[in-house]
Amino acid sequence: MTEKEVCLEGVSTELKFFNLINFQIIMTSFIKNLSYSFKPQRFLKPLGFIVIILLHTQSAVAQLQKTEPPFWFSGMKNPELQIMFYGKNIAQYDVSVSNNVVISNVTKTENPNYVFVTINTQNVAPGELTFSFKSKNKTAFTKKYELKPRRKDSALREGFDSSDMIYLLMPDRFANGNPNNDSTPDTAEKADRSKPGSRHGGDIEGIIQHLDYLHELGATALWSTPLCEDNDERGSYHGYGQSDVYKIDSRYGTNDDYLRLSSELHKRGMKLILDYVTNHWGKHWTLQDMPTYDWLHQFPGYAQTNYRMTTQFDQNASAIDAKMCMDGWFVKSMPDLNQSNELMLNYLTQNAIWWIEYANLDGFRVDTYSYCDKAGIAKWTKAITDEYPYFNIVGEVWMHDQAQMAYWQKDSKIGAIQNYNSYLPSVMDFTLHDAFGNVFNEDKHEWDKGIIKVYENFTNDFLYPDINNILVFAENHDTQRFNQIYPDIRKYKMAMALVATVRGIPQLYTGSEIGMKGDKNQGDADIRRDFPGGWPGDANNAFTKAGRTAEQNAYFDYTAQLFNWRKNKAVIHTGKTTQYVPENNVYVYFRHNDKESVMVVVNNSNEKQTVKTNRFAENIRNATRGKDVISGQTFALENEFSLDAKSALILELE
Known part of the structure; x- marks a missing residue:
């Protein structure tokens, strides 16, 4: 020596x-x-x-500056784990790993600052591994890496479904539970509540503090817009331009805070849905020094998407138009991710699975799903549902035709025509939302106007392979606010009666339940106003009955009564639907199974209407009366009953 x-x-x-x-x-x-x-x-x-x-x-x-995933889990169905190591000239080293773990592949790219190491974790017990980086047979440095144990029955977790009511909120605009993290040293944009489009300070602690409010309202699942770090200089409050997808934004809290949110929801029997973004990032750290040129879609650099999602399946579409839909950037500040790059696709897949396992999630909502590379996003979705067969994922497929939306649902017969299966369990019912945008102001019955629009939406239900697994809603964080269109609580009640009783999974956007307004024509920030009472010093605290105005309580009480009733109604969750062509702008449908039947009557007319019951004999059968679930009033069903203008009844048949 x-x-x-x-x-x-x-x-x-x-x-x-x-x-x-x-x-x-x-x-x-x-x-x-x-x-x-x-x-x-x-x-x-x-x-x-x-x-x-x-x-x-x-x-x-x-x-060695970054290791992602930062840790993993033992006992996964897919034993292959690809770890990305990042650091200056790190590709010069040979890599080995301890514990007789097999390295099945090492990928080095044109960028010497990356090395992707794939190990096989099959039969590898939870514990610590050591990766050794060597040069000329001498160890330069090592890296400890942990495989954590999984929760019991983790693979069998059940996602959200038609028995749930999903509450959508934007965390920056909901409640400020910890004013100390409103601005943080590691993020660029600082809080300024005086500016509608700036950060306002809402955070995870604020959500946790008001979970009992959501439970009281009848919500059973929480969908928050993205909580991972978004380090854009402005407009970062929405979270869709993520800069680190393994880290909760410090202005919302910490990863531990997010785990606490998950735990607190589960204590209340509620579910947590993560808003996942596969199509684009913001100033993500890898984009400052990309592993490969085609990590992003390059033209080179930026080119705008044409937003024409129909080119994804249009057999007559030109190649350039299809390319500009899939590969074009959603906006200039959100670089478009290349899901056809296997390294990128695997990065996104493992990150999604990591969050499910780490945070004990119950579902994903996937942003701009139909803008992604359609082959790549199908592989991503299948990998997740293979690992978690009962996990639910709803994709944002913002289209205006049922056949086009149904194309994207798992096992679609329409997609099968082109040998395509997205494996996506759930899509969003945007055509019903479209009808909601004007139908309640159409007071007179016409061939193609009035409540017939809602009826016609359901005539195409046969196109969907799983009609109970679609998301129904009157508004969300990207649309015009319902109460802005209709500043009339009667119309709100009609819409909610429909959302709560039709097939599918109802979703409520924060503030709907207290009559909140906002004009999208004034900019997105106006439809994303702060929830009153979420900040110290707010004059109006809508989180409590005493703090709400009389009008806010009228909205809240109706919503809470409706969705709490819905919680235990299997006939609504999975029952069949029979609908009747509207007459005099009055729409009648039944939700029924072998045990019970619910009759829903919506009078969209601006006049009181009489409903003759003999027409509905095939569903009423031997029932003689129906009890309204809201008022408790009983209606005789032998002959006829009256219904106030712009109102809805939900009758449990007796």
């Missing part, structure tokens, strides 16, 4: 930080424990080696 090797012995390659004070401590200890007589000429040489090695170790370890 040479003098150099003697000096190297015992020097830890795990040393990450080294300063002068530590150096002095080490040197003092070294000198005190010299077992031979002090001879300067003998001491200085090894001392020099120690300094060189310590500095070299510091430099080598500093090369």
Whole structure:
């Protein structure tokens, strides 16, 4: 053993930080424990080696700047795990791993700052692995990596379904539970509530503090817009331009806070849905130094999408138009991710699975689903549902034709014509939302106007492979606010009666339940106003009955009564639908199963109407009366009954 090797012995390659004070401590200890007589000429040489090695170790370890996923889980159905290591010239090293774990592939790209290492975790117990990075057979540095145990029956988790009511909120605009994190040193945009489009300070703590409010309202699942870090200089409050997809934005809290939110929801029997973005990022850290040129869609650089999602399946579409839909950027500040790049697709897949496992999630809502590379997004979706067969994912397919939307649902017969299956369990009923946009102002019955629009929406239900697994809603964070269109609580009640009783999964957007307005024509910030009472000093606190105005309580009480009634109604969750062609702008339909039947009557006329019941004999059968679930009033069904203008009845048949 040479003098150099003697000096190297015992020097830890795990040393990450080294300063002068530590150096002095080490040197003092070294000198005190010299077992031979002090001879300067003998001491200085090894001392020099120690300094060189310590500095070299510091430099080598500093090369490793990112490891993603930061940890993983033992016992996954798919045992292959691809870990991305990032650091200056890291590709120069050979990589090995401890515990007899098999490295099945090492991928190095044109960028020497990345190395992608795939290991097989099959039958590997939870615990710590050590990755060694070597040059010329000598270890430059190591990296500890943990495989955590999974929760019991994690793979069998059940996602949200038609028994749920999903409450959608934007965390920055809901409630400020911790004013200390309104602005943080590691993020660019600072809080300024005086500006509608700036950060306002809402956070995870604010959500947790008001979960009982959501429970009281009848919500059983929470969909929050993205909570991962969005470090854009402005407009970052919406969260769709993410800069780090493994980290909760510090202005919302921490990863631990998000786990606490998940736990608090589950304590209340509620579910957590993460808003996942597969199509684009913001200033994500990899975009500052991309692993490959085609990590993004390049033209080179930016080109705008044409937003024509029909080109994804139009057999007559030109290749350039289809390309500009899938590959074009949604907006200039959101670089478009290339899901046809296997490294990118695997990164997105593993990140999604990591969040499910880590945060104990119950579902995803996927933003701009139909703008993605259609083959790539199908692989992403299938990988997740293969790992979690009962997990639910709803995709934003913002189209205006039922056949076009049904194309994107799993096992679609329409998609099968082109040998395409997205594997996406759920889509959003945008055509019903379209009808809601004007139908309640159409007071007179006409061939193609009035409540017939709602009826016609359901005539195409046969196109969907799983009609109970579609999301129904009157508004969301991207649309005109319903109460802005209709500042009339009667029309709100009609819409909610429909949302709560038709097939599918109802979704409510924050503030609907207190009559909140907002004009999209004034900009998106206006439809994303702060929830009153979420900030200290708010004059109106709509989170409490005493703090709400009389009008707000009228909205809230109706909504809460309706959706709490719905919670235990299997006939609404999974029953069949029989609908009748509207007459005099009055729409009647039944939800029924072998045990019970519910009759829904919606009078969209601006006049009181009489409903003759003999026409509905095939569904009324032997029932003689129906009890309205809201008022408790009983209606005789033998002959006829009256219904007020612009009103709805939900009658449980007796």
